[in-house]
């Protein structure tokens with residue numbers, strides 16, 4: 001795997017239980033790249049993302065992600081793999097019973113940060129990166145949807161991941177707020193990480209065109225500049 005390669009898949013098959021969802025998946029994604037993952041409902045976008053963070057096993061083909069070979073990764077190595085991957089979902093998944101700061105503290109504690117000063121500093125840094133420097137004391141329900149998604153992105157950045165996997169991160173947001181989130185995710189990719197984002201939002205893709213992968217008929221197709229209108233191959 002080249003030094004700057006973050007994801008390298010070679011002839012990978014993706015299964016849900018014993019059902020083959022995707023096969024012959026061969027692609028690579030490098031440092032600094034932003035890539036969309038599109039395809040109709042049920043075509044395997046989430047399954048592919050789950051495979052990349054070792055929530056689904058690799059039994060056929062090869063998958064190397066942030067330096068881990070997923071074909072022979074050991075269960076005890078999975079938390080270390082996930083520390084190098086930031087994951088962002090459509091529904092934010094913040095803990096509703098605690099403040100923004102405490103949501104972030106929770107993750108740092110769970111991932112072994114013991115030095116409180118360093119942890120506080122890190123939290124300040126990531127909140128600043130997502131434009132929420134002054135909102136750490138707020139409870140999630142006191143924030144707008146876009147702000148909650150920014151907190152989720154801040155949380156994903158805590159351990160300085162090499163890769164961000166985002167599963168429809170703008171799915172619950174209005175168009176203007178979605179653009180803000182996209183700008184943020186692009187900035188994150190430009191800072192030397194890779195971002196892979198599953199989406200159904202073609203309007204956003206037109207506004208922020210970049211390399212696009214498409215799940216279709218059990219395969220993953222690639223286009224360097226999107227696929228034009230939904231359903232057609234540019």
Ligand SMILES: Nc1ncnc2c1ncn2[C@@H]1O[C@H](COP(=O)(O)OP(=O)(O)OP(=O)(O)O)[C@@H](O)[C@H]1O
Nearest residue numbers: 016017021039040041042043044045046047048215
């Ligand atoms: N936990 C599961 N157990 C069994 N089959 C599943 C499971 N999750 C998904 N599947 C099946 O795997 C296939 C791919 O689903 P997946 O969720 O990856 O699609 P998707 O492209 O992400 O869809 P969407 O756009 O609706 O999120 C579907 O046929 C789905 O029914």
